[in-house]
Amino acid sequence: MAKAFEQPIYVTRPLLPDIEDVTERLKTVWDSRQLTNFGKQHDELSRQLKTYLEVGHISMFSNGTLALLLGLKALKLTGEVITTPFTFPATVQALDWNNLTPVFCDIDPVTFNIDADKIEALITEKTSAILAVHVFGNPCEVEKIQAIADKHGLKVIYDGAHAFGSKINGVPISSFGDMTMFSFHATKLFNTIEGGALAYSDPALDRQLDLLRNFGIASAEEVVLSGLNAKMNEVQAGVGLEVLKVIEEERHKRHAVKKAYEENLAEIQGIRVLTVLDGQSSSYQYFVIEIDEAVFGRSRNAVHKELQKYNVFARKYFYPLCSDFDWYSELPSARPEHLPHAQQAVQQVLAMPYYGDLPISSVAEICGIIRELYVTQKSLSQI
Numbered sequence: 001m002a003k004a005f006e007q008p009i010y011v012t013r014p015l016l017p018d019i020e021d022v023t024e025r026l027k028t029v030w031d032s033r034q035l036t037n038f039g040k041q042h043d044e045l046s047r048q049l050k051t052y053l054e055v056g057h058i059s060m061f062s063n064g065t066l067a068l069l070l071g072l073k074a075l076k077l078t079g080e081v082i083t084t085p086f087t088f089p090a091t092v093q094a095l096d097w098n099n100l101t102p103v104f105c106d107i108d109p110v111t112f113n114i115d116a117d118k119i120e121a122l123i124t125e126k127t128s129a130i131l132a133v134h135v136f137g138n139p140c141e142v143e144k145i146q147a148i149a150d151k152h153g154l155k156v157i158y159d160g161a162h163a164f165g166s167k168i169n170g171v172p173i174s175s176f177g178d179m180t181m182f183s184f185h186a187t188k189l190f191n192t193i194e195g196g197a198l199a200y201s202d203p204a205l206d207r208q209l210d211l212l213r214n215f216g217i218a219s220a221e222e223v224v225l226s227g228l229n230a231k232m233n234e235v236q237a238g239v240g241l242e243v244l245k246v247i248e249e250e251r252h253k254r255h256a257v258k259k260a261y262e263e264n265l266a267e268i269q270g271i272r273v274l275t276v277l278d279g280q281s282s283s284y285q286y287f288v289i290e291i292d293e294a295v296f297g298r299s300r301n302a303v304h305k306e307l308q309k310y311n312v313f314a315r316k317y318f319y320p321l322c323s324d325f326d327w328y329s330e331l332p333s334a335r336p337e338h339l340p341h342a343q344q345a346v347q348q349v350l351a352m353p354y355y356g357d358l359p360i361s362s363v364a365e366i367c368g369i370i371r372e373l374y375v376t377q378k379s380l381s382q383i
């Protein structure tokens with residue numbers, strides 16, 4: 001019989017660099033008295049991320065949501081944007097704040113990303129862009145999406161909040177589309193406590209984004225557009241520089257955790273592992289499973305609840321579906337009958353505890369709880 005964990009096990013824990021290294025870096029920030037507004041830490045992190053992510057241009061923000069919101073603004077989009085309902089609220093809220101109407105497209109039942117084959121049918125004369133999400137770090141069908149965009153003159157933006165460091169056949173994920181957003185929230189593999197960035201290749205976007213994240217200020221005497229305050233400060237950037245040093249070690253640890261999950265779950269019928277990328281391409285952001293109630297015998301909700309009794313706090317990412325938000329109830333594309341795979345995913349997907357310091361023995365115990373549920377259910381159904 002499995003036993004409850006003494007301490008709660010959360011879906012993730014932030015990757016923390018050595019506090020002494022952080023303190024040392026903070027001392028330099030204190031000495032400089034430059035706390036925000038594009039100081040040395042900001043510029044150094046920006047330079048290092050450009051190399052790490054292999055991107056042409058990068059612009060950093062106080063969080064990923066504002067990065068996406070202002071990225072969409074910089075692209076001067078209008079009308080409708082085709083997107084996925086199976087994502088974190090921030091993706092579609094960034095559209096709302098730009099007065100853009102989301103047009104929800106169903107997802108692929110295997111990758112849970114936007115179904116590229118269903119995009120074209122949703123294009124109207126009002127469509128200006130496709131906003132796709134690399135859900136859980138698994139890449140979208142970038143070539144298909146680009147071909148559709150080129151054919152119809154649309155922009156492509158990727159929400160890569162989960163895809164820091166992901167690659168597609170060795171090519172960095174931000175090489176695709178007009179722009180990719182990364183989130184550096186505390187719960188992300190690479191974190192600056194709160195933070196985010198946009199990666200892109202068009203140099204003309206540099207100035208536009210500089211203005212948008214800093215009140216539209218062009219010079220001491222010139223304000224040229226209506227911007228926001230979305231700057232990454234020096235403490236965030238300084239923490240990021242220290243986190244960047246420990247990220248490879250964390251990726252190795254997460255690789256071992258991922259393998260342990262895969263081995264322990266392999267023989268349980270009705271459980272599918274969703275995060276499929278190999279070590280080279282994975283962002284190691286989440287470890288996610290899909291539970292098929294008809295085969296496993298218990299629903300995702302039941303497993304989620306049962307794990308809590310053992311002090312294990314897996315998460316129903318993403319629940320509820322964005323298309324089910326009240327304020328979209330009048331949108332034809334939000335109707336459940338148009339989104340059958342998304343409606344299924346939202347009932348079946350569970351993000352398991354996943355971080356480098358999660359002991360392999362705990363992974364085995366968590367999987368043991370799931371196996372017990374399966375076995376118990378199976379024997380009950382045979383009575």
Ligand code: T4K
Pocket residue numbers: 010011012013014063064065066087088090091133159161162183184185186187195196313315317
């Ligand atoms: N697009 C997508 C696809 C996203 O997933 C996100 C964010 C965004 C855009 C927006 O990017 P940001 O603006 O956030 O940069 C968390 C994160 O807050 C959010 O960043 C993330 N996605 C989302 C998937 O997860 P919650 O509401 O689940 O967070 P919370 O506070 O419940 O944290 C989860 C667990 O992590 C806790 O149970 C314990 C642990 N934790 C959390 C924090 C904050 C810690 O151990 N320490 C901490 O400091 O949203």
